[in-house]
Amino acid sequence: MASVASTAYALGSLYPPQIATFITPRIAPPPPDPDHPSAIAYTEELESRLQKLPVLNELRTRSDAHEWYETRPYMSVPKEQLANSLTGGTLRGPAKLALPPVVRARKDESEAVVIMHVGTGLCGHEGIVHGGLLATLLDESLGRIALLNLPDKIGVTAYLNVNYRAPTRADQFIIIKTKLDELNGRKVKVSGVIEDVDGKVLAEANALFIQPKYAKLLNAKKLHARMGTPADPNEPPTEGSLTPSPAIPPVKAL
Structure with a gap:
C-alpha cells in the first residue's frame, strides 16, 4: 500500500491534475535574454512547432484556400x-510574444484567423x-x-467587450x-x-x-506595414510571399 501511495504521489508531482496547477502553480523562470543562444534555440524550435500545427495546415489546405492569403x-x-x-x-x-503571428485572411477581408504563441512571461496569476x-x-x-474595411483603412477603438470563458494557460x-459583422460608413462592428x-x-x-474625420490627413503606411497588409488590396499576396520564417541566427556554442 505504501509503495502504491508513493507511486501515486510521484506521478501527481510530475503530472499534476489541471485544477492543482491552478491552485499551486509551478513558478516559471524569468524570460531569457533574447540574444542568448538558449533563447535563439527556443525561438527557432517554437517557429518549427508553429509551422507544423495541424490547425495551420488545415487552413492552408482547405478547399477554399485560394480565397485566403497569409501574412x-x-x-x-x-x-x-x-x-x-x-x-x-x-x-x-522569448517567454513573451516570441513569434510574429501568422494571419490567414480572406481576400475580401470579411474574416481572418490569427495564430500566435503566448509565453510564461505574460501572466497575471502564475501560469495563466x-x-x-x-x-x-x-x-x-x-x-x-x-481597419481594412473602413473607407480610408484607418480607425480607432470605440468600444471592446470581452467575455472570458476559461483560463488561458501560458x-x-x-x-x-x-x-x-456590420459596416456603416465610418463605423464598423466586428467580433471574434x-x-x-x-x-x-x-x-x-x-x-x-470608427474612422476619425481627419483620417485623410494621417499616414497609415507604417500602420499597415505592421499589420502585414497586402500592398495591393485587389491582389493580396499568395501564401509564402510575406510569410518567411523569422530570420533567426544560428545557435552559437556556449
Whole structure:
C-alpha cells in the first residue's frame, strides 16, 4: 500500500491534475535574454512547432484556400520602428510574444484567423495569461479586420467587450478568429473568439471601430506595414510571399 501511495504521489508531482496547477502553480523562470543562444534555440524550435500545427495546415489546405492569403505582421518592419510598439516591441521576445503571428485572411477581408504563441512571461496569476493581455490581442486582431474595411483603412477603438470563458494557460499556441459583422460608413462592428489548438473557447469579444474625420490627413503606411497588409488590396499576396520564417541566427556554442 505504501509503495502504491508513493507511486501515486510521484506521478501527481510530475503530472499534476489541471485544477492543482491552478491552485499551486509551478513558478516559471524569468524570460531569457533574447540574444542568448538558449533563447535563439527556443525561438527557432517554437517557429518549427508553429509551422507544423495541424490547425495551420488545415487552413492552408482547405478547399477554399485560394480565397485566403497569409501574412506575418511586424516581420517587414525595421526593428528600430517597433521600439515603442506594445505587441511588436515591448512584449516581443522569448517567454513573451516570441513569434510574429501568422494571419490567414480572406481576400475580401470579411474574416481572418490569427495564430500566435503566448509565453510564461505574460501572466497575471502564475501560469495563466493576463486577461488584459488577451484583451490587447483581441483589440489588435479585431482592429486589423476592422481597419481594412473602413473607407480610408484607418480607425480607432470605440468600444471592446470581452467575455472570458476559461483560463488561458501560458506557453501555448492560441487561435484568434475574427469576422466582419456590420459596416456603416465610418463605423464598423466586428467580433471574434480566442480558442486553444483543440478548439476550446477561451474568450469572446465584439468591438466597434470608427474612422476619425481627419483620417485623410494621417499616414497609415507604417500602420499597415505592421499589420502585414497586402500592398495591393485587389491582389493580396499568395501564401509564402510575406510569410518567411523569422530570420533567426544560428545557435552559437556556449
